[in-house]
Amino acid sequence: MVKIQRFGEWCEITVPSGWEGYTVDYIFRTIWSAPKKQTHHIRMQKQVLVNDEPANWALPLHEGDKLKLQLFQEEEFGVIPTYHEIEVLFEDDHLLVLNKPSGMDTHPNFPDQNNTLANAAAFHLQMQGEYRSIKHVHRLDRDTTGAVLFAKHPLAGAIMDKKLEERAIKRTYLALVHGKPLQKKGTIREPIGRDRHHPTRRRISPKGQPAVTHFELIEPHGNQDLTLIKCRLDTGRTHQIRIHLSHLGHPLAGDVLYGGKPVFPRQALHAVKLETPHPFTGEPVTSHAPFLDIPEIFKGIDPYLF
Structure with missing residues (x-):
């Protein structure tokens, strides 16, 4: 140790x-x-x-x-520190894991944007007297909720980037899909590329980037024609779970972009657990993300069971 x-x-x-x-x-x-x-x-x-x-x-x-x-010299944040109410799932001198709400980007898409999780993370550091550039290690879609990992200094960021590339960082998602897949568990290996006919949509494409999603059925959900599924990613393509489950014939509930019915105001997808080795100690760091908003989507489900 x-x-x-x-x-x-x-x-x-x-x-x-x-x-x-x-x-x-x-x-x-x-x-x-x-x-x-x-x-x-x-x-x-x-x-x-x-x-x-x-x-x-x-x-x-x-x-x-x-x-x-x-490692801890003062530097520019790189984003505008802005107060947003956030839930810290894990923090030490090197890493920060936050529970992202829906309707919030992970990081700014233009210099003056200040309503993202990265802005909230920078404000959180500022309030603690830490003036350092915070870096997201991975991202979640705007309307996907759950655990997001940040590095609090450049060396930690570089180490965690490598661990993500080596698949040492494990991300578990919960999804509610329409219908019930015939397989209890399986793996979807379909490359993903841009959809030339839609500015934000992606699609299965032979010339796209490799994408691998592992899924497992958990249980039916209430009286609706919905099934709770657990997913793990080997890759992190944009909209990967949404595209792969739609391709399987079971789109996410609420995900109208990929064929889901509008039974919820957003897609029913939550990053419930994040597991990573610590960049310096190698000790496992596990973060469970409680359900923040629209709790009826995952009503009665204990996030700490996954």
Whole structure:
């Protein structure tokens, strides 16, 4: 287990036995998969110390050594900090997980936009006296609710980007679909591309990007012709779950863009759980997202069961 603590702008990591003999260069490039440009900048700015001395990046480390990284300098937020009521699901010095409501973009689509989750995250940091650029690691559609992961400094952001690429970050969604699929569980592997005839719609396309959705039936929902389905993603294409389940013949309830009936004012899709290894300790971080708005969509369902 990696012991980590913060001292002002510095993050101190006590070198564990598993890192015995590794160099600082190896940790950055291989263990953390930090980008070369970012690693070079940190190295040139002498933002790494070993036992309070400037690090020699080529010397082996020993168990118990104190590896210090200057990670918490003040910087521009990158977005306009704006108050919005938000629910924090997890937070430490490196990561922030928020429960996104519907009707809110994950991040601004133009410089002056201030009504997104990223704006709310920046305001949250500002109120804590943290002046750093916050970065979303993944996104949710405007009307999809649930857990969204942010990185609170660039190195954490780079590490989490790599973990997302390696599918180490697991995202579980709940969806209410029309009808009942014949399969109790299955995998949809259909590439997704843009729809040339619609500005926001996507479609199944042989020339599109690879997309993989795993699904599992949970239970019928009340007296309506709806079924609760759990989904996990191997990829994160725009509208992926919505398109794949519609392709299966069971569009999301409320998702009129992809063939759903308007039984709800939005698509019935919620990112109920997010699981990720911590960027520095490697310990699992699990966040469950309670249902925020329009609770009748997932009425009677316990988000902590998934």
